[in-house]
Amino acid sequence: MRIRVLTFNTLFRGRAHARMDALARLVEESDYDIVCLQEVISPLILARLRRATGSFPHLARAWTFPIVRGGLVTLSRWPITRIHFQSFIPARPVRPELLLNKGALFTRIRVPGGYLTVVNTHLSANMDMDWSPYNVYTKVEQSELNQLAAAIKRVDRAEPLVAMGDFNVPRDSRYFTTFASNAGLQDAMAGSTEPTYRPDYADIGAIDQLLHRPGLSAEPLVVFKDEIRLRNGDRAHLSDHYGIEATLAATTRAGERPTSASA
Template sequence: MTELKVFSLNVWGIPYISKDKSLRMEALAEALKSKDYDIVCLQEIWDTNDYELIYSKIKSRMPYKYYYYSGLLGSGLCTFSKWPIVETFYYKFPLNGYVHKIHHGDWFAGKGVALAKLEVNGKIINVFNTHLHAQYCQENDEYLSHRLSQAYEAGQLVRLGSEGSALTLFLGDFNSKPSDICSKVLRTIPGLQDAFIHYENDSDYGTNETTRNSYTPPEVLRRNPFGGRLDYILFKSNSQHEAKSLKYGFALPDRIPNCDVSYSDHEAIEATIELKEKATKTPHQHEDIQEVLHHSYNICDNGLREVANKLRHLKISFLVLVALLAACVLVQIDKDHHFSSFIWFILYFPQFFLLAVICFYYVLSWIEFQSLCGFQNSLAVLGTPLPT
């Protein structure tokens, strides 16, 4: 029998933007140094100096580490382990926001799913770590189809990659509450169980925008003081083993000692997972996969309609600009001697610039359309019928 104590936290480590980052990273490193975890998974470690700082504090207890480089700003994901990391893999999400939403920033991060294979007492343990696209507006979630595509691809990767491993762990910030479709997909597709032990008052265990956290804006607390449980520790065993969650809870106090700030804008969570061999195979009970797939298919279909409408508007804008350019050329042929070259430059430059912008966004939108088509077809293969 093996017991693994695991830890997960979105550390909110955006350089020059995240508040009190240096103070919080130092405090987190000291806190982890005093603990005895087998596995630590972190999200939003955008600065590798913070990664190295944490490792310098915990390397005597957790000598194995891996940072996943990806995209323009990095993946933000890293894993520390007491046990040897024998293999790693990283899958970058093809759909991850929009380039023109600079203030959101997700597009510039190479978000994806990180895998570290560990050897624990002669057994292979798969540890997955991820951070799905953020939800910036609950009333109008323009990124739902992107986040759902990410959840599906992550779930498929876990399902296909868990063969041969005694235990699979999936930790991270899913940016989805337990009842949201993205969380359901991540549990249902690969057959994962939630380490969260259902206490009498589940609302006390929100991990983001709660009264526990010093960085929660007052106006957010007025709307919902309980926040939401967005961070997870999921697990599954293979047919020769059985696993269960022995303990789950917050891993750190609500404030850094002798300070009035929290360790992050998310709450750190920890769980103790027991793994042991079993004599007979017993099937796990999971949510209705067909219902989850059908809901996902409909969301994807709505996303495809929105992108198709965007493509149509871009085509119309392109044709209007081409017609306007043609008209300018005809005018220039007739009136060229009346105006200087500078005037013609001023006339043409905005049109060519807009044409370039339209073409650029058309290409990005077409890539989005193709990715959503692939996502929808993959859902159909798993059991959701294509519309006739």
């Protein structure tokens, strides 16, 4: 099994239609098999994306009227056999993003050689950009990471699984490494602190993540770092985030159970 994947936070505001059109063209012309997007909040934006990505006939998302639940959308060129949305338990402080009903979108996909569970997620933002232990947003993110790890562990351990998205937690944070260990996942980026959030917005580093279970290998790359040309000729960045793409390959033989990830 060799599967090409992408995770990307699309940024819901600021010329969203034009940027989504450009993203859709890139995705449609790519060799990606599975694409996980965050902040696709509007059903109108989602419809626009679907019209322009005909080579991805399979779609996973959930609804919380009148928005796309959690802003999470997963596109696949391979058949989807199961979809489940796991909501995070709302926690104070009260803030607008609670209206998104954030969580994780679990999608089981039939790929060549078997099945792959894809977890697309977007955690709460740390509005203070302060990941000290006593910060209120740090506590919210820790709780969501614990909930996400518990949900991942409920998926059969023999099932290949990849988790990706906007974690809003820096990759070099002990909260992230603790999550990876608790969930039995390996960091595809191997702890790299190469930024995935544009530094002209804020210097918060590598907050988008791609992890996988033992039994898979990954060759990741940070992408969409440069400006692109929109249909009207203007140049713009696709988002305030960069994307992460990867080639996944099976390292476990059929019928062999993978060993646990090391802490």
